[in-house]
Amino acid sequence: EAQVTQNPRYLITVTGKKLTVTCSQNMNHEYMSWYRQDPGLGLRQIYYSMNVEVTDKGDVPEGYKVSRKEKRNFPLILESPSPNQTSLYFCASSFSGWAHGYTFGSGTRLTVV
Amino acid sequence: TQLLEQSPQFLSIQEGENLTVYCNSSSVFSSLQWYRQEPGEGPVLLVTVVTGGEVKKLKRLTFQFGDARKDSSLHITAAQPGDTGLYLCAGAQPGNQFYFGTGTSLTVIP
Numbered sequence A: 001e002a003q004v005t006q007n008p009r010y011l012i013t014v015t016g017k018k019l020t021v022t023c024s025q026n027m028n029h030e031y032m033s034w035y036r037q038d039p040g041l042g043l044r045q046i047y048y049s050m051n052v053e054v055t056d057k058g059d060v061p062e063g064y065k066v067s068r069k070e071k072r073n074f075p076l077i078l079e080s081p082s083p084n085q086t087s088l089y090f091c092a093s094s095f096s097g098w099a100h101g102y103t104f105g106s107g108t109r110l111t112v113v
Numbered sequence B: 001t002q003l004l005e006q007s008p009q010f011l012s013i014q015e016g017e018n019l020t021v022y023c024n025s026s027s028v029f030s031s032l033q034w035y036r037q038e039p040g041e042g043p044v045l046l047v048t049v050v051t052g053g054e055v056k057k058l059k060r061l062t063f064q065f066g067d068a069r070k071d072s073s074l075h076i077t078a079a080q081p082g083d084t085g086l087y088l089c090a091g092a093q094p095g096n097q098f099y100f101g102t103g104t105s106l107t108v109i110p
Helices: none
Strands: A004-007 A010-013 A019-025 A029-040 A043-052 A052-055 A076-078 A089-096 A108-112 B004-008 B009-015 B017-026 B031-037 B043-049 B055-058 B061-065 B073-075 B085-093 B097-100 B103-108
Touching: A004 A089, A010 A019, A010 B103, A043 B085, A043 B097, A089 B004, A108 B055, B004 B085, B009 B017, B017 B085, B017 B097, B017 B103, B031 B073, B043 B061, B073 B085
Parallel strands: A010 A108, B009 B103
Antiparallel strands: A004 A019, A019 A076, A029 A043, A029 A089, A043 A052, A089 A108, B004 B017, B017 B073, B031 B043, B031 B085, B055 B061, B061 B073, B085 B097, B085 B103
């Protein structure tokens, strides 16, 4: 089944403790992206990648890092999480991005206390 | 600043009624997409439109991209309870940056 897999689904952590949210896709998509979704603010793009070793900042990149060492994986790293990063996070992939639309993962609900 | 404005924000209608959701911007987009999202799940792509003036139909859903590629609409005919959800539009700009609207929450009452 074609899908984007995120892990974990739920995560509660403490301020400052580094964490990684994993994302993997099995569709051989070149384009991958991370979003956060907050009430009243909608989905905002954090980082995106158009191919292996190519990443770019989205709208809200501060406090986040990403890497794209292989085509299928695009982990999101929070080096020093803060409470304002409490949010619902989605990973998404696409064959080309603008012309084909995204396949989204099921989301990771992160709480930073 | 929200690049894409959706209206209405909330919509509650009776089963069988028709409705239209709007997605407007002052910016031009390479493409525009519509998604539906269920609570606690990721958005699911409904359609991508890329040509100004383009109209696409998906069963009872009709999508239109504005001639100037700045706006779009989603029309649902004879809404059913299964149409309930959050409808999101998303616009792509050069460089593959995507911008999502804040969504329209639709409730269809049986």
